Amino acid sequence: MEAAGRAEKSRNKTPTLRLSRAAQLPQCTNCLACSEDGSYLSLGHSHGLSLWSASSLICVAEWLQDKLEITSIQMTRMTGTTYLLGTIDDMGVARVFAYHCDKIHLLSVINIMENINKRSICLTFELSEGGHYGAASIMCSGAVWLEVYIFPLEAWLKELKEAGPQEQDSKSSEQMHVKWSPPSVTIKIRPPKIPAALDGPFLDDTPFDTLSLDTASSQTEVQPFNTDGGRNKETNERCCTHHFLLPCSHFLVDSKTKSHPAELPVAVCVWWGGRHNLHQYFLRKTQIKTPANVDPKPDVWWPTSKKILCSAVTRCTRYVALGLDDALVCVRDRQTGFPSSVVSVSATDSAFVRMQFVDYWPVFTDSQTSTASQVHLLVVCKSGAIHKVITERGRQTSTLLLTERPKDSKDLPTVTAPVPLLQSLLLVVQRNGKMFVQDVVNKTTVCFLRPPSTHLIATPCNPVYALNAKQQTLFIRGDQVPMDSVSSNQDNQSQLFRFHFGKSDLFMQYHISLPDSPQHQKTLRFDTMEEMCNLYLQQRALSVDERNNAIRQTWKKLQETAEISHKRQSSSADN
DSSP states (O other): OHHHHHHHHHHHHSOEEEOEEEEEOOTTOOEEEEOTTSOEEEEEETTEEEEEETTTOOEEEEEEOTTOOEEEEEEEESSSSOEEEEEEETTSOEEEEEEETTEEEEEEESSOOOOGGGOOEEEEEEEOTTSSEEEEEEEETTEEEEEEEEOOHHHHHHHHHHHHHHHHHSSOGGGOOOOOOOOEEEEEEOSOOOOGGGSSOOOTTOOOOOBOOOSGGGGOOOOOOOOSSOHHHHHHHHOEEEEEEOOOOGGGSOTTOSOOOTTSOOEEEEEETTOSEEEEEEOOSSOOOOOTTSOOOOSEEEEOSSOEEEEEEOTTSOEEEEEEGGGEEEEEETTTTEEEEEEEOOSSSOOEEEEEEESSOOOSSTTOOOOTTEEEEEEEETTSOEEEEEEETTSOOEEEEEEOOOSSGGGOEEEEEEOTTBTTEEEEEETTSOEEEEETTTTEEEEEEEOOTTEEESOTTSOOEEEETTTTEEEEEEEEOOOTTSOSOGGGGOEEEEEEGGGOGGGGGGBOOOOSOSSOOOOOOOSSHHHHHHHHHHHHHHTHHHHHHHHHHHHHHHHHHHHHHHHHHHHHHHO
């Protein structure tokens, strides 16, 4: 009883900060997104999409269509005043929009339904930052594939400028039918057909290597997906996860490309549910034409020892992390082309569900200073436990349990997001609707965030929210608390709430200045093979202890396996 009383008293000392009511949301607002520059907030709802000023929360443009419900939205800036938006509706149709001169224009429908009997459904749709590329995972008649598009930005900008005067002359914008330049598919990726022996697990202690696939082995037939299992298992095994990769070193750039802008992706990496391999494909403006029934071969293949469960890349895409079965985390440095670390987080915890790199977090020891090669990774387990992994080439990897497994399933976190420009702070939303900010260094709750008593956080299992990094602001949807006197149509009572982290004195000690380029960390470029080889030799020298320890552990396991096998053989002989 005394312990429970102390715990309750400790909770009472944690301050509670109120979210401020910002504006009433359109009916059935399903998704929010902020532009990278913090200027605009885009909303997807049951009648289309809207664009609001992020500072004044005034609607500046709308694209409305009856019986069309947007369920996913993303936006990125093409130029100083033009933005690209990518959406998915409730029927699985993906679209590309442009916001230009206070108007929203529909540029392209990605998966047009030409045949009702062969209806394609877009599962995910992502725009690369800057809008040069887009990637959509498509399902049709039980088959799933990934299509990567190259967008004609120059043509679109020209057409948008020409459409402005025409719309001013027209009485109604709905009467306008501009023929926009279509995007082109630069690569179509299906689940790779690789030998079954190469799709299985490797030696447990073997770090995932990089192999160049320049043979025809990737075209070998394999057995199709297992459809005898449950529907969820089948869906998970068919889904794919992809990441756009920026230039990092000459080894990962198309050899025919002498120069490549730093902000343009050069490749896309893909892994498929239930598989052991991560594949990388170069994004060439002119792909080699191949027959329709022949799949493109991956340019780089990274096998892993266990099945891949989740993945993440840093904002500069130099580091790629994979979360594997049996609580293994693999981090690869694309700049050097070698594994940065392979670490077991927790052998007793549950499987990983998601992971995320965190920039500009402090090092926990006084003797070390944060370097460009040091990365911080958050790993969330299915049990609700949250771990942090700190890794650096040539140094011992450290892991830290940030949040223990909750005792009640209602306390499971549904959102774990680093708060922009606030060091060591996490925004956490739980399944029960509680929202708080956690100091992961001291393992303390800094404050609780709550809407007014008349409202609750909407759909806490999948909150509708957005974080504006420039303004250090949280936007989140809240629904009115059901009451007998309130109208049954609760969608009209949804409100947009916001909270300014930068305006509270409670967060002053955590504030960090905005870096010159938050998108790209500094990466090295090598003009000669000699420079690359020198770096390789330096990395090998730094990692000698790590590699020797891995060899010792491998021999130890081999000896243990040999002893177990010998005992089994002796037991069988005696019987």
